[in-house]
Amino acid sequence: MQKKTNRLKNLNEKLVDVEERERKAVASDLHDGVVQNLGMSISTIKTIKESTIVPDTQTLSKIQEYLEQSVIDIRSMIYKLAPPILDDFDFETALGFFVEEINIKYQGSLSYINNIDKPVLFDKTTKIVLYRAVSELMTNIIKHSQSQNAEVIVSETNNRIQISVEDDGVGFCWEKVRPTQFSCFGLNSLMDRMQNIDGDMKIFSEPGKGAKIVLLVRKPPN
Known part of the structure; x- marks a missing residue:
């Protein structure tokens, strides 16, 4: 009985550790990916607003690239946290x-x-x-x-x-x-x-x- 109790205790401790590592991983992914891409998009848009020069296609494409990558990163994190696809397939x-x-x-x-x-x-x-x-x-x-x-x-x-x-x-x-x-x-x-x-x-x-x-x-x- 004591052996089973100890095993359950160890398992619970490891599950808590796993959850904590997963939260840190999500926070790191948000900071390194989504936050930086959105930050660069906002910065570029502010520069365009403060300038009298009409933005060229290359600049707009760069903003689009940042935003599209943010969407990909967010979708990936959603799949990790609660993959909805498991309910449908x-x-x-x-x-x-x-x-x-x-x-x-x-x-x-x-x-x-x-x-x-x-x-x-x-x-x-x-x-x-x-x-x-x-x-x-x-x-x-x-x-x-x-x-x-x-x-x-x-x-x-x-x-x-x-x-x-x-x-x-x-x-x-x-x-x-x-x-x-x-x-x-x-x-x-x-x-x-x-x-x-x-x-x-x-x-x-x-x-x-x-x-x-x-x-x-x-x-x-x-």
């Missing part, structure tokens, strides 16, 4: 849309392969956990892996749904970094969240040989 389709959003935002080349023939009817909690897990793994690739190629593959094996997130970046030695610096990447908390939905997460990586993270969860009955 199955998990595999929603994941495909998210990969597309990531590629647009970061001008990336993440590829998405869905090997599932029929939609998987996950419950809402499982969909959210998996969606956010893949989101965090893709963010790690973009920020830390120095990878030129990465892919997300959804498949079925032994009555379990498998989601593989793989890159060809710098890689790491999981056993060495697990107890220390890797907490900042969130893999430990991802493992806990996967276990909380009776799932599993496997990590395959070597320094200089990229990384492959596999999420596994039991396939729900149709």
